[in-house]
Amino acid sequence: MPFEEEKKLPPMKRPKLMVEEEDMEKMVMERAFILCYPDCVFCQFTGKILHDLEKSSLSIKRIRLVCATEKFLDQFFSMEGRNIFEEKLPGSIFCPYPFVAVEVEGHNANEKVRSILPESVVRVYSSGSAASREEDCGLWFGGTDSAADWMNEAVKSSQLACALPNGDTFGPVETVVQKLLEEDHLKSSRLKIDTVFRDFYDNFYHEDLTFVLIKPRAFEVQCVGEVLFHLEKRGRGIRGLNMVTECDALPADSHGYGIALVMQHFDHAAIRIITTCGDAPPRIIDRDTVVEISSDLIHLGKAGDRSMIADYFKCGAVSWVNPSTGASCGGYFLANLSSLQF
Numbered sequence: 001m002p003f004e005e006e007k008k009l010p011p012m013k014r015p016k017l018m019v020e021e022e023d024m025e026k027m028v029m030e031r032a033f034i035l036c037y038p039d040c041v042f043c044q045f046t047g048k049i050l051h052d053l054e055k056s057s058l059s060i061k062r063i064r065l066v067c068a069t070e071k072f073l074d075q076f077f078s079m080e081g082r083n084i085f086e087e088k089l090p091g092s093i094f095c096p097y098p099f100v101a102v103e104v105e106g107h108n109a110n111e112k113v114r115s116i117l118p119e120s121v122v123r124v125y126s127s128g129s130a131a132s133r134e135e136d137c138g139l140w141f142g143g144t145d146s147a148a149d150w151m152n153e154a155v156k157s158s159q160l161a162c163a164l165p166n167g168d169t170f171g172p173v174e175t176v177v178q179k180l181l182e183e184d185h186l187k188s189s190r191l192k193i194d195t196v197f198r199d200f201y202d203n204f205y206h207e208d209l210t211f212v213l214i215k216p217r218a219f220e221v222q223c224v225g226e227v228l229f230h231l232e233k234r235g236r237g238i239r240g241l242n243m244v245t246e247c248d249a250l251p252a253d254s255h256g257y258g259i260a261l262v263m264q265h266f267d268h269a270a271i272r273i274i275t276t277c278g279d280a281p282p283r284i285i286d287r288d289t290v291v292e293i294s295s296d297l298i299h300l301g302k303a304g305d306r307s308m309i310a311d312y313f314k315c316g317a318v319s320w321v322n323p324s325t326g327a328s329c330g331g332y333f334l335a336n337l338s339s340l341q342f
Contacts, residue, residue, distance in 0.1 A: 035126070060219065066339050073094055154318070176320065
């Protein structure tokens with residue numbers, strides 16, 4: 001029987017992957033920069049925006065509350081694509097008040113950010129490209145985090161009045177206090193402080209301040225925004241916000257990142273810290289008048305306890321008088337001087 005011609009087998013089909021190559025090409029790991037304007041901070045929308053970002057699988061890589069000088073803001077608004085207003089506005093309008101700068105990371109981060117932010121009812125800026133993100137992060141996160149270098153730079157400026165956690169003050173404190181008294185700045189409805197103290201230090205360290213630490217576990221389960229949302233609802237403003245790492249004041253057995261907060265007029269009765277049993281996931285239960293939050297998500301300090309503020313905000317509270325308008329600015333707990341360019 002003649003030898004039959006060998007049959008050619010059909011080409012082996014490539015197994016179908018869960019995510020096809022064309023889909024992988026569309027899923028680019030990126031970082032995006034977001035800047036929450038003062039109205040976002042005062043209207044307590046920062047946590048809501050972070051929550052929406054985390055729901056889109058974006059991870060928070062950097063965040064801080066920033067006060068900026070008129071010179072810095074004018075420089076920022078003059079850069080291409082940075083002015084989100086119809087008309088060019090002077091930086092002096094915003095320099096008394098705080099911004100919150102955020103950097104997030106994830107697949108198609110910039111596209112996701114653009115799809116989320118238009119729904120916001122408050123002003124929020126996001127970088128339009130990778131190049132602009134690098135520039136924005138350099139501006140809003142730049143500078144030194146060293147407390148010693150920070151204070152040396154502050155002393156050299158001769159324009160910043162600083163109240164350190166240990167009770168020391170330096171800079172033109174008398175000028176700033178006089179401006180506070182003239183403007184009644186600290187009694188404004190936005191800041192919700194009832195008294196202007198003639199002692200500079202007492203304006204920023206008083207019994208109405210509460211320290212809160214959002215722990216690394218909140219980053220792991222991506223509920224940082226949800227936690228901050230509930231904290232904002234139960235306070236009358238954020239006086240300081242900065243990301244810290246394990247090399248700072250976090251517990252020795254922790255890992256990852258945390259967020260240190262200084263809250264003002266915080267309602268302790270509206271937060272109940274609960275213990276999570278065993279391997280159960282952390283919980284956040286909103287019961288209208290009280291929200292229950294697992295202890296592995298936050299640490300809540302006692303009202304008026306300055307020790308934790310001193311651990312996490314070593315540079316203290318900073319204020320200055322705007323040279324062009326004479327307005328008193330700042331008064332917040334800041335991480336560094338990157339945005340205080342006179």
